[in-house]
Amino acid sequence: MAFDIFLSPPHMGGKELEYVQEAFRSNWIAPYGPSINQFEEAMADYIGVADALAVTSGTAAIHLIFRWLNIQEGDLVFCSDLTFIGSCDPVFYERAVPVFIDSEPDSWNMSPVALEKAFRWAKAEGRMPKAVIVVDLYGESADWDSLLPICRKYGVPVIEDAAEAVGSLYKGKRCGSFGDFAVQSYNGNKIMTTSGGGMVLSHDTVAIEKMRFWSTQAREPAIHYEHKEYGYNYRMSNICAAIGRGQLEFLEEKIRIRKKIHKAYVEGLKGLPAYIKEHAQKNYSNCWLNLLYIVDENIAPNDIVVKLQNAGIEARPAWKPMHMQPVFNQPRFFTHDEDHVVDEDVFAHAVCLPSGDGMTELQQQMVITELKNCF
Numbered sequence: 001m002a003f004d005i006f007l008s009p010p011h012m013g014g015k016e017l018e019y020v021q022e023a024f025r026s027n028w029i030a031p032y033g034p035s036i037n038q039f040e041e042a043m044a045d046y047i048g049v050a051d052a053l054a055v056t057s058g059t060a061a062i063h064l065i066f067r068w069l070n071i072q073e074g075d076l077v078f079c080s081d082l083t084f085i086g087s088c089d090p091v092f093y094e095r096a097v098p099v100f101i102d103s104e105p106d107s108w109n110m111s112p113v114a115l116e117k118a119f120r121w122a123k124a125e126g127r128m129p130k131a132v133i134v135v136d137l138y139g140e141s142a143d144w145d146s147l148l149p150i151c152r153k154y155g156v157p158v159i160e161d162a163a164e165a166v167g168s169l170y171k172g173k174r175c176g177s178f179g180d181f182a183v184q185s186y187n188g189n190k191i192m193t194t195s196g197g198g199m200v201l202s203h204d205t206v207a208i209e210k211m212r213f214w215s216t217q218a219r220e221p222a223i224h225y226e227h228k229e230y231g232y233n234y235r236m237s238n239i240c241a242a243i244g245r246g247q248l249e250f251l252e253e254k255i256r257i258r259k260k261i262h263k264a265y266v267e268g269l270k271g272l273p274a275y276i277k278e279h280a281q282k283n284y285s286n287c288w289l290n291l292l293y294i295v296d297e298n299i300a301p302n303d304i305v306v307k308l309q310n311a312g313i314e315a316r317p318a319w320k321p322m323h324m325q326p327v328f329n330q331p332r333f334f335t336h337d338e339d340h341v342v343d344e345d346v347f348a349h350a351v352c353l354p355s356g357d358g359m360t361e362l363q364q365q366m367v368i369t370e371l372k373n374c375f
């Protein structure tokens, strides 16, 4: 499907091509090379963690962390329920068992109340999870001051899925620095892209070094090919890293523009039986995607998506919660409230609007006009 206005298309700042040409000139067209190291160092510095490992996707990044945490068949993993499937796919790779945690109504991020319920259940069963995967949803940080103490109390490591929150802050600290391990994604529709890629971030340099080893087929230091462990072919290419370096230099500008788009939507859509989801005071969101929450019960997210589609505008319903996905076949799920499921409510009412930082003001106005026509 071709659209005139896409949800979140790539937008280059200018330096990317220069860095890619540098890679060509030096013939580092491989999953090795100087841009990879430079990109990793620059990202670790920017986020404020000790080390970073550039890989082929955010999903691969989560998989490497699973390996480090020794997640095996039958092990429980607690997961944010309102997320993209990439968050949870590694659960299948290791035949682990997901337990989904509902969101809290304000930020739509993991509910501390539901998380505590899940831990109490696990404790009673005598079966603690090996990890908790917490997503910073649509660029807005999870409530780390509530979630981290719960995970610490039960002694379970935290994987921060900051795939959507590159550049976002929570109380002045960067998303990607809160979990024991964190991941980012640079897929084509994320706020910054390398055409496809991801990063593992951590304060634990020993763990990152081991993941680096696994990500390049676990080759032992020998002249011949020697393998004592199995690995993966997950390392980022030097070409992609060159794009990443340029995108990172452009990131603050991208966030500035996305914040303006967010404001334009908040202002432009006032008075409709719907509103743009705002962010909590303590959160500085990168405004990756804007979500329109529809109050009018006669209008469904799909109605809006189809109407905008007919006008050449790409929109999408909010993530369909994981506990509703057939692939998981009735997984265990803990809710925030007894009689109301927050994630199902979001899925039933919210639409993601075009939010790319390459959008012109005219295009924003076109989306706003079309949206008004929908109501």
Ligand SMILES: *Cc1c(COP(=O)(O)O)cnc(C)c1O
Pocket: 056, 057, 058, 059, 060, 083, 084, 085, 086, 087, 135, 161, 163, 164, 184, 185, 186, 187, 197, 198
């Ligand atoms: C995009 C995304 C991923 C997966 O990243 P890929 O680079 O596409 O593998 C994981 N989690 C969340 C929340 C995402 O939005």
